[in-house]
Amino acid sequence: MHKFRARLTLIFILLIGSSVLVAGLFMAKMLRDSHIDALKANMQRELKVILVSLNWKETGTEAEQIQYFTDQANRLKSSADARVTYIREDGKVLGDSDHDVETMENHLTRKEVIEARDTGVVGSDTRYSTTVQRNMLYVVVPVKSDGNGSIKGYVRLAMSLEEVEASILQVWYAVLLGLLTVFIIAGLISYRVAYGITRPIEMITRVAQQITNMNYKARVHVRKKDEIGQLGQAINRMADSLHLQMNRILEDENRLKSVLENMISGVMMIDRDGKIVLLNRSGEDILGFSAQELLGKKFDEAKQQFEFTQLIQECIDLKEHIRDEMIFYYPSERILEINLSPISHTEDEWAGILIVLHDITAVRRLERMRSEFVANVSHELKTPIAAVKGFAETLLAGALNDKETAKSFLQIIFDESERLNRLIGDILELSKIESKRIPLQFSPISLHSFVNNCLHVVQAEAKKKSIELEMQVDETMYIEADEDRLRQILINLLSNGINYTPEGGKVKVKVDQLAGDGDRAEDERIRFTISDTGIGIPKKDLPRIFERFYRVDKARSRSSGGTGLGLSIVKHLVELHKGTIRVESEVGMGSKFIIELPIIH
Incomplete structure (x- = not known):
């Protein structure tokens, strides 16, 4: 932009300087032409006076004529204050006031002589004289015969142009001085004008560059109402539009990026x-x-x-x-x-x-589990139904006559119906739990009395196998939970422990309060540990122990009346309480189910 400003200033200076120079040249030429025309007019008048008093000598020898005309030229020079020359009609110089005629060339081809001969009135020319070695103005008039008006010769006056040139030189000095002054003034004015033009353009260029560098907050501060001001306003409007559009693009880009990333x-x-x-x-x-x-x-x-x-x-x-x-x-x-x-x-x-x-691994796994679930349900339902149907057919075939046999078969039918009822009930219960259609009713629970009541429920079952029930719970311990669902969890695990523990074994419930990490109150938990001295669970079966219908010992499970859904129900109920459950077990060493539930403050 500085180079542009300098070029613009130079252009203004050159335009103004050229104008002044052309005007000076024109004025100098006009002055010179005016001086020369004035001299020429004076010289013509003097020549006319000379012609009136001139006696053109045509007699005598050429030497006498030369002497005569030379004397005449010398005499007239003092009065005319100019160089006087007499020229014969053939161009021979007969007399000259400033130079020896013998050494002078024939003047018939001189421009002023030719013009005087052609016009018959006067001829003139301005040129450098090699004789006197300066610029001269020559004016010639023809000398005519009185009789026929033929030209006998020419009288020429020559005047130096030194004065004219001195005057012109003074004009040039004035022009140059004026030109220098104009250049200085024009330079200052031009720079100011160029600065006034280029400064807003420079600001606009800078703002445009900032916009190019994605700084859409940059604005042009131009108060002018001219074309440059309008350009600045257009740049500002463009920046506003770009800023708005880029913000929208960035918002869309961020949304798209957020969608893609999430x-x-x-x-x-x-x-x-x-x-x-x-x-x-x-x-x-x-x-x-x-x-x-x-x-x-x-x-x-x-x-x-x-x-x-x-x-x-x-x-x-x-x-x-x-x-x-x-x-x-x-x-x-x-x-x-x-x-x-x-x-x-x-x-x-x-x-x-x-x-x-x-x-879609989880989807395919769920589809496989659903297929397995349908197959297992079908199998589990088919077994008691087949038993009921088989014994009913036997009774209808005549076994009713044997009261003992009929009573035994009817008991089996009753037991299988009960088992079928429990199976259907557990399936419905699990379905409701998995679909989260069971609202939990949280209330404060005293864990000591709660666990004691749960042990009382399974006491009769444990007494049949001489299994010892033990609890280790602090009397001051409380938890916020759904009491019915928590009881369902505990009784289910206690029943499993009793079922899979040999006679004379032991089932224990222990409840501990765990502090949170860094003593954070929101991380406090209650841990339930239900352990038994039963047959234990093989290591390979531990990962699948909470799956629906999964049984470690299928024959024993069926004989105990289990449906294979108890642990799956327990796991879902624990998760509804935002808790976790895990199992630790070794074959022959018993099992330990560990439940951790958060304390709600």
Whole structure:
């Protein structure tokens, strides 16, 4: 901008200086022409006077004529104050006041002589005289015969132009001085004008550069109402519009980024060159590679599963939507639903592929569990129904006549009906718990009396097997929980302990209060430990102990009347209380179920 200002100032100076210079040249030429015209007019008048008194000598020898005209020229020089020359009609110089005529050239070809001869009145010329070595003004008039008016010769006056040139030189000095003054004044004015023009432009340029550098808060502060002011206002309006649009774009970008980063599904984008250009956080988790490792690489060089790479290549070749399910073994074994959609800006312009990865491992597991659940329910229902049907048929076939046999069969039918009723009840209960249709009614519970009442409920069952029941609970300990559901949890675990503990064994309930990490009150918990001296659980069965219908000892479970749903119900009820449950057990050493429930303040 400084260079532009300097150039603009120079242009103004040159324009003004050129104008002044041209005016000076024109004025000098006019002055010179005016001086020369005035001299020429004076010289013409003097020549006319000379012609009136002139006696043109035509007799005598040439030497006599030369002497005569030389004397005449010398005599007239003092009065005319000019160089006087007499020229014969053939151009021969007969007399000159300033120079020897013998050494002078023939003057017939001189411009002023030719003009006087052609016009018959007067001729003039301005040129450098080699004779007197200065610029001279020459004026010539023809000398005519009285009779026929033919030209006998010429009288020429020559005057030096030194005075004229001195006057012109003074004019040039004045012009140059004026030009220098004009240059200085013009420079100052031009700089001020250029500054006034370029300063707002410089500000506008600076603001435009800041806007280019994404500083959309920059504004032009120009108060002028001219075109530059209008340009500044247009820049400000453009900045406002850009600021608003960029804010919207950033908001949309942040929303899109937030959506992509928080999507459960993995998203990958591959451009037209086959390079990976986008991978969200879920995609990183699913594929086992960070975005930094994959971005910019070609999909077939990104160390991905061969079947996945083939699927991408197929979508590129067909340019059609592809959906498929595939088992991925890295970083862990999972089942993925893969959707590949071609991207195109227009109908003919291929832009790449958008890949969406859904981890459906849990869905497929749930489907498998649902199938297993239906199969197990069908099996569990079929067993008592088959027993009831079989014994009923036997009774109808004639066993009613044997009262003892009939009574035994009817007892079996009753027991199987009870078992069927419990099974259906547990299934319905589990269904309601899993769908969270059971509202919990929290209330303060004194754990000492609560545990004591639970032990009293199973006391008769334990007494049949001579099993000792023991509790270790502080009398001052309380908890906020749903009393009925907590009782269901405890009695279920106590019944399991009694069922799987041999005669003469022991079942114990211990309740402890645990402090939170860093003594934080909100992390305080109550721990229930229900332990027995029973047969224990094999290590391989521990991970599945809380699954529906899963039994470690199927024969014994059925003989004890268990449905296989008790521990699953317990686990869901504990989770409804925001608690956790785990089991520790060794075969032959008994089992220990540990429940931790948060204390609600």
